[in-house]
Amino acid sequence: MKKILLSAAALVLLFSCQNDTTETATETSAVAKRGCASQEVLAAQMKADPTLALRMSKIEAFTEKAMLSGRLVNGKVEIPVVVNVLYRTAAENISLDQIQSQIDVLNEDFNATNSDFTSTPALFSGVAANVGITFVLQNVVRKSTRTTSFSTNDAMKSASKGIAPTTPSTVLNMWSCNLGGGILGYAQFPGGSSATDGVVMDNNAFGRTGTVSGVYNLGRTATHEVGHWMNLRHIWGDATCGSDLVSDTPTHNTANYGVPAYPHYSTCTGTPVEMTMNYMDYTDDRGMYMFTNGQKSRMDAIFVSGGARAGFGI
Template sequence: MKKILLSAVALLMLFSCQNDTTEIVPSADSVTKRGCASQEVLAAQMKADPTLALRMNEIEAFTQKAMSSARLVNGKVQIPVVVNVLYRTTAENISLAQIQSQIDVLNKDFNAANSDFTSVPSLFSGVKANVGISFVLDQVIRKSTTKTSWGTTDAMKKTTSGGLAPTSPTTKLNLWVCTIGGGILGYAQFPGGSSSTDGVAIDSKYIGTTGTTTYPYNLGRTATHEVGHWMNLRHIWGDATCGSDLVSDTPTHNTANYGVPAYPHYSTCTGTPVEMTMNYMDYTDDRGMYMFSNGQKSRMSALFVSGGSRASFGI
């Protein structure tokens, strides 16, 4: 298990250096490995807005302070979800049942009510978490479009590019369902970004557990992963070889894992720890991810306390 000893200066350097990240997008829409563009989108946003790094540094400093002082949420956070469906074909205009199945998955995964939560190995049983955040479907907004794909430049979030603007983004989680393309399953905006683009985008083939959802990303875990980003979680390998996800109770991963790795899967990093491949913030198949850690819970909870970047959602 790793310890995080980062000063404000080091944090600022961490976020600033991400401006140089180059987006790597698969060339085909046939997805064989999980693709999340959240980190690449963040790098692009930082390049366009140099002040974003400063805001994220402030959020990180607040998060670390809230975690160390145990000034976290005592009550339950319930998040209203607005689902914005952008469709060209009948299949892309996903059903209300498919949308509700995704809300149900989020509620299970964030409350340790998923049936595979019992599969967490004993090595991690002491840190597996019930995050205690719930979700309720607020409304579904649908719009017909002629676009074949939307990409990762937030076009689906802007009426000027034919998309749908977010609804009350400071008090509601906006989730866009559309064809993203480029082999990307989804992406999220981290805390600190503009409210005009805040939320999560998921490809219509990887949302929920019924309808158009496609194996091996057919259990709704793409949204769980992306909402994790929206709540300030990094990829578990820290988007660098043996990088840090800024969480103290997750093992150091050397890189992303795909498919469903056999347990135990050892890291090549210092100490060769057993990797937490079943964590929602890895890149494994939907059936291979089924837990958050207590440290990740603390990071997410810190967003909703007074002074947190998502405190407007209340408790």
């Protein structure tokens, strides 16, 4: 297990390097490789707004302090969710049942009630976490569009081409649309503009019923992306043997795909067994089923008074 101690300056350097290792499904195929564009979007936002790196460094410093002092959420955080559906075809206009199935998956995964949580290997059972955050569907907003497919430029979040977010300081906004390009989804990390805050999902990876298909049919793409929205990094740190800023996750070589056989060893220092079943890896939906206590602490820290998402806290 790794120990983390990063200065704000080092954190900025980490952010600036992360785009070099962004993975998208276009490198092989949408079926073979998970495509999450969160790091790519973050790099573009930092390039457009040089002050974002400073804001995120301050968030990281606050997070580290909150984790060390034990100043974490004391009780339940309940997240209201607004789902914004952009559709050109009937299939893209996903049903309420499909939307609710995604809310159900989030509640299971963030409260360790998912049936596959019990598959956690003994090696990791001591750090497997019940995050204790719940999600409630507040509203569904629908809008017809002529756009064949959206990309990661946040056009789906604008009032002119898409649907603007609803009170993002107190509501998690999720967009369902045809993303295209083999990308399953992306999220905005804490610290970004409120005008673009939230999680974007391809309609074919939203929930676990309806239009979902292939190996991304269990709603885990949203679990992964909401993890980013709550300040979690990819488990391999977006660099070879990089850091995800969490102390109780093993060091990974890089992203894992498919469903690796356990144990899967890293070639990084100490050759640790990789936690391929962690939601912040790139495995298939059926291959991911746990967060860690360290990840829970990072997520908790953004909801306390003074945290980046304190509007949701108690």
